[in-house]
Each structure stands twice: as structure tokens, then as C-alpha cells.
Amino acid sequence: MHYxxxxxxxxxxxxxxxxxxxxxxxxxxxxxxxxxxxxxxAKDLAGPLPMEVDRYLLEAESGQRFPLNEFFDRVSERANVERSDGVYHAKAIIALLNEIVPANEMQQVKDQLPAGYDPLFELTDREQS
Known part of the structure; x- marks a missing residue:
């Protein structure tokens, strides 16, 4: 997919x-x-993405440990949106990655994250509309 x-x-x-x-x-x-x-x-996940966006994964200070709530807080702050929008944006972009990145690679991403991150990979029906 192109940028x-x-x-x-x-x-x-x-x-x-x-x-x-x-x-x-x-x-x-x-x-x-x-x-x-x-x-x-992060490097493996970045592989199938357009090079203009894969750098966001690659240039991050990797290996940090923080819970899902902090994940959503960081996204919201960086995107300059309300937290509810940040949660939705995170889930929607992860859903797009699920369509682009090979399933085995996305499974490795899920496996690396604690079970508390499972909601990141789930868009509810309400969120999809």
C-alpha cells in the first residue's frame, strides 16, 4: 500500500x-x-507499511513498559484529541494494520503485549459506525 x-x-x-x-x-x-x-x-511490523509511516515505529524509544490506559493517554496527547477520540483512533489504526500486515506478524505483536492490551485490537460495533 502506498502512503x-x-x-x-x-x-x-x-x-x-x-x-x-x-x-x-x-x-x-x-x-x-x-x-x-x-x-x-517494531521493525518487523514496519516492514509492510509505507516508508513514510514506518519510521514512526522505528524511531520510537522501544521496549517501554506501560499499561493500556497510558497507551491511550499518550495517543490522545500526541494527536491533540479528547481521550475518547484517542481510544477510537488507536483502535481504528490498529484495525487497518490488521488488514495490511500479515496475520502472523500481527499475532507476534499481540503476543508481545500483555493481556491487558487485548481491547486495543477490538473495535466494537458502535465504534465501527
């Missing part, structure tokens, strides 16, 4: 009026995910 396609998908899924907001949310989610994953896992 423009990726950002178009993010903008559409998040129902954002501006492309810049899609970039900001993508950077917020991928940077935070990159911080939480080990460096090798």
Missing part, C-alpha cells in the same frame, strides 16, 4: 476533514506502539 492510500484509509476510517489530522493520529498511534514493542518487533 497516499494508507493516509486516505486513515482519514476515511476516522472521518477526519483534514489529511493533516490523519497524519497526526497515525504518528501518535504508531509512535506509541513503537515505544511499547521491542525494537525487533
Amino acid at each position: 497516499d492510500q494508507f493516509m486516505g484509509q486513515v482519514q476515511n476510517r476516522l472521518q477526519l476533514s483534514e489529511g493533516g489530522k490523519a497524519v497526526r493520529s497515525t504518528r501518535a498511534v504508531l509512535t506509541t506502539l513503537g515505544e511499547r514493542l521491542q525494537a525487533g518487533e
Whole structure:
């Protein structure tokens, strides 16, 4: 997938009026995910992504340990959105990764995160509409 396609998908899924907001949310989610994953896992996850966005995973200070609530707080702060929007943005962008990244690689990401992170990989019906 090319960068423009990726950002178009993010903008559409998040129902954002501006492309810049899609970039900001993508950077917020991928940077935070990159911080939480080990460096090798972040690199593997970045592989199938457009190079313009994979750097958010790769340039993060990897291997940090923090709970899901802090994950959502970091995303919200970086994206400059309300926490509820930050939660939705994180889940929607992770859902997009699930479609782009090979299933075995996404499973390795899930396996590296504690069980408390399971909600990150679940969009409820209400959140999908």
C-alpha cells in the first residue's frame, strides 16, 4: 500500500476533514506502539507499511513498559484529541494494520503485549459506525 492510500484509509476510517489530522493520529498511534514493542518487533511490523509511516515505529524509544490506559493517554496527547477520540483512533489504526500486515506478524505483536492490551485490537460495533 502506498502512503497516499494508507493516509486516505486513515482519514476515511476516522472521518477526519483534514489529511493533516490523519497524519497526526497515525504518528501518535504508531509512535506509541513503537515505544511499547521491542525494537525487533517494531521493525518487523514496519516492514509492510509505507516508508513514510514506518519510521514512526522505528524511531520510537522501544521496549517501554506501560499499561493500556497510558497507551491511550499518550495517543490522545500526541494527536491533540479528547481521550475518547484517542481510544477510537488507536483502535481504528490498529484495525487497518490488521488488514495490511500479515496475520502472523500481527499475532507476534499481540503476543508481545500483555493481556491487558487485548481491547486495543477490538473495535466494537458502535465504534465501527
